Amino acid sequence: MSFKQMIWKMAKAEYNKYLFYFLCNSFAVMFFFMFATVYFNESVVQVKQSESIQYVLTIPGVALVVFTIFFIHYAHHIFIKKRKSEFSLLMTLGMSNRDISKLLLLENAVIGLFSLIAGLLAGMIFSRLFFSLLMNQVGIEGVSFQIIGSMFLSATAAFLLVFLIVVGKSLFLILTRDPIESMKSEQIRETLTMKSPLFGGIGVAILIGSIIGLYFTYGNPVIGGDYLIFWAIATFLGLYISLLQFTSFIIELAKRSKQFYYQHILFWTNLDTKLKQLTSIFMLVTVMIMVTILYSTIILFSYMSAEKEAIAQNPFDIAFVEVDILDTSLLVQKENQLQEHISIPFYSYSQKDTYYDWTNTYTFISVDNFNKLTSRKLSLENGEFLSFINVDPEHADGYEKNILFPIESERRNFELKDTIFDKRINDVPNLGEMIIVNGNDYASLKERSDGEEATLHLVNVENWKESGPFVKKIEERLKTGADDQDVVQIASKIEDYERQRNSNGILFYVSTFLSVLFFFGSFILLYLHLFSSVEREKEKYSKLRLIGITALEMKRIMTKEIATIFFIPTTIGTTLALLYVVAMAKDIGGITKHPDILLYFFIVAGVYYVIQIGFYLFAKRKMLSEMIR
Amino acid sequence: MLMLEAKNIVKVYGELAGEGATTALGGVSFQLNKGDFIAIMGPSGSGKTTLLNILSGLDKPTSGEVIIDGNIISSLNGEQLALFRRKQLGFVFQDFNLLDSLTVKENIVVPMVLEKKSATEMEERVHELASLFDIEEILNKYPYQISGGQQQRTAVSRALVNHPSLIFADEPTGNLDSKSSTVIMECCEKIVQELSATVLLVTHDVFAASYCRKVIFIKDGLIHSSIDRKGSRKDFLNQIMDNLAILGGRTDVF
Known part of the structure; x- marks a missing residue:
């Protein structure tokens, strides 16, 4: 059997591992590409120069980069972890470093290439689908769907960059580490070397500081938006530090109360063992939930306020100026009198x-x-x-x-x-x-x-929303009597309303797109996390079953763990989104002036929770059935 | 006092009357009294592990029944069985079966945690057992940081933590070197002598079996013979080897 045949045989036997890795990478590419279709869309680019859309894309842009880097890294980590003991075994049997690197590079090159193609294809299909769906439902004008070279180029470049770094890193680790160590790597806990409440305090300080900073600078009409990216990065950084430190701090605290700690020992130790991984997941899902809720609130607000704004700006449904004596027949209407x-x-x-x-x-x-x-x-x-x-x-x-x-x-x-x-x-x-x-x-x-x-x-x-044709009719009449240079003096609710909707259209499109993208992103991440550890969990529970854990007790412990990873990020993400909403509302005069923003926020957050609960129940059922099987 | 009674245990794998059916146990009966220290021996494939799994409730017999301390365990359902096992029985496995993410101390208290015992009770019990088996030094280490012998002593401590009346050990020395095996078997002796528990172990290690008071030999799913220890351990060891020679099993002692 030649080297190639052996590799092929091994790959065929465990295609699941490869499939999983391939799907994760494809997803990352798709994510990049779909974001690029919005970011490089010409109608968006045009608006971007002048309007606030630049700032709207800032936070998701940062979040996306962090997300994708982590996502690829995570998928690769899971893949390599499964392969590592196999590699070590081959190395102890005499396979040279050169062979191992060849194998690793070959595998990754093939998977990377296929992921790239599949991801771009899927991205094209999904963004097109999403675009037409949104256009049909909302009827936005002024945005046209397009796919241009720079989208492919940027998505491919971004993916390849992250992918190469990640592959390079694990190649380095495999080649420099002792094979025996690698074989044992499954067992070794990842421990936190810099554990201190002080660091946690600094993290929280950065987090709070960034939100206060945003609150006081965002209202500034000249530079407010420019600082947004800075504060967003600070918030994410602070969040990561505090999450990492505080999870370990809480575990330490729990250990002090022996009764409490022992009661939930399996829960705590599980949290402790997976601390780093869990913190990253918490962090990312929190950010994604925050972005989703924040942007959904902004969309809902601008969508709803189009009507309000039209009413506020126009005390009468229609107002116009007639220079000559009015032809009263103009105002006679059969419908909408x-x-x-x-x-x-x-x-x-x-x-x-x-x-x-x-x-x-x-x-x-x-x-x-x-x-x-x-x-x-x-x-x-x-x-x-x-x-x-x-x-x-x-x-x-x-x-x-x-x-x-x-x-x-x-x-x-x-x-x-x-x-x-x-x-x-x-x-x-x-x-x-x-x-x-x-x-x-x-x-x-x-x-x-x-x-x-x-x-x-x-x-x-009677009904101003139906007054469009009537307004058109009056406008036509006014125009016939006037010179070209004269301004037609007419202002109506309906026209104002439609104008607002259209100018918000692109913002609306972009925000909805991002919200949906991030919404699914967070789900996939949680799901990935849950099911990447299923083998380990199975092993743990089969051990526990031998010493007499009941199925009910096992379910209870599992439920607690799944609930934790689902709802802690949701809670933190919602809270952060609320704070950002309050801070960003300063731009339009503060939250006290627009208390309805809070209403929209709670509607969005409520809907998110309901969906999250649904997804939690689904994932829990799936996980439990997987474990019992 | 009767501790365990196995009545005509039959275990058939596969379709009962089918062609692929394999009879693992063909009607095994024996009794175990309180304070007994018994080894079940036999060559590979003789049905040792199947027997142990059925006796401990991990597997169900095709026919026959197992009575432990007055409870017919084959009539218990899954949940009842789990509760019964952790309250009444202790288990020691060949591959130790420790949880990687828990320290030695935490591993030992898991059965007590499931029983919702108080923290002080757990602490007391851990220190009692740790000093008995000489693992006090390593209580805060993780399984991958300690030796196989230490891992098995941890597993033995865990098996004893809920004061079970009966301990099952499946090849407890199978993964250990001779020195560690000696320590483990001395631990088992201590369990019987000092804690007056009953120990049933399955092994094909003659050295380990020689620590017991009685050895039951099984072959092809049936009890072949049994011998009692009367004299010194060395004599008993020779006796076991003679018996195995008749049985056709492994006779080498390291």
Whole structure:
């Protein structure tokens, strides 16, 4: 039998090991590739230059790199652990280091290549599938699916880099380590060399510090987003240190209370033995859950707030300006009938700016009409004027409160009485600020200057969400009477709503994509962890069964262990996501101003928990049946 | 006092009347009294291990019954059997069967943990047994850090931790060198003499068997003969070897 034949025979006999390793690597490639399809998508790249999407991709980007490195490393570790004793045996039988390296390289090259191909293929199919699914369901415009060379290139390069490092490392370990040691390696515990509560304290300090830092910098409009990557890395680092140290700290603590420790001895020792591996799993799953929940909350918030924002910005369903006398037949509708119609005449006057080469348009309105519009009971003397600014008083900062009368020739005749901030009309062009004068002055201003009178129509319909065609119709009509340069003065809830949805579209697409990707990633990781140790666990329980453990007791211990690895990361991840939500909400005025973000957060977290519980029950059943078999 | 009674144990592997059926035990009966120290010997494939598995409840006989301390163990279900085993029986295995992730001390207390005993009780019991078998020094070490003999003494301590009335040992010296074997067999003697427990061991190691009070020889699934120890251990050893020669088993002593 030649060397090659022997290898082939060994591989065929234990194809399971190879299959597992191959699937893990394919998954890693797929993960990289799917992220690349979003990251290098041209419509995303374009938006990325200008908008917040750059920051949105930051945290998942960091998390993805950490995840994939770990994932490949972990899969390789499991694979090599299974092969190591076989290699050592071959080495004691006289196989040379050269042969072993040849064997290892050959195996890994073949598996790596196939994983790469399978991963890219699967990535292409899944991202395409996901894209069309999302497009059909949500109807986002402005993103088109594409597959370009840089996606393949980056996914392949990233995978190969990590893969080569990992393979190189184990090659080095196998060649430098004593074969006898390697044969025993299954038994040897991984012990933590630097165990100290102080380190744990530092970890927690970094973790808390990063969140506080994010809270105080994220609101900054200029540099806030740039720091996000820094704080995200700090959070992950702090999390890792504290997880590692605190798990060992808790085990130490448990050991002190003998009664408690002995009661759950199998649980504690299992935790202790797998500490490093477990910490990495905890860390990664925590990060993935955190990212998933954080981004789902952001999506839900922006999706839901599109409607709210549209309502807040548009007190009336439709507002438009008609220069000529209105053709009332325009407003007659069979379906979705008018509920309310207010017409307010106003006078608009344009004059050249003193310093710049543009025209300023001013809007004048009589106090009676203003009272009608805002349900106020104001009165003005001749020569008095009010400045009305159509914004919520909360956002009044930055507006000039002591303006002079805008028409220069009339300036000495008028005196400012007050400035009123109120959000009363939709954001119709040129109607953001108005000058209010009494009826007499309004009439004489009209006579003395050469502006034009127009009417502002404020309309409410039965159902604004259905008012799209109606708005279109009015817009068409307004356009027919106007010059090309004239602005069509119309603002409606429905248009605002659709605009918001579309501008959020790409963000929405990217965030949903990432959430789903990370959601599955965390599951696969937990599953991998659970079933990679199944052989060992089986052996342990068969030993325990010989000394009289009952099936029920075994189930109870297993359940406790599985519950721990499922729910500790979920809890920490949810908590971190909540803190990040609170910190990132500073960008839009803080959590106190948008308490509904919390509601969305709890909805998302609740859904996640329900799914996680479902998956936990599934994994538990699968694991227990595997153990009993 | 009667400790264990095996009544006409038959074990057939495979379909009962089928062609591939193998009779491992063809009707074995014997009794064990409290304080007995008995070895079952026989050549490979004679049914020793099958017998031990049936006696200890790890396997079910095709027919016949095993009564331990008044309990018919073949009528117990899986859960009851597990509870019965850990309360009444102690086990020592050829490959020690220690958990890698537990220290020596923790390994010893596992049966007590399952019984939910208090921590102080466990500590006391561990130190009692550790001093008896001279493993106090290594209580906080892990199985892979200690020698085979020490591992087996740990396993013996674990078998005794719940004060069982009957100890089963399956080739306890099978994986040990001669020196360690001596220590282990002396441990078994101590169990019988000082703790007044009953020990049944299965072995093909003549040296180990010579420590017992009685040796039962089985061949082809049936009891072939048995001898009692009357004189010194050396005489008994020679007697066993003579018997094995008749049986056709292994007779070399290292």
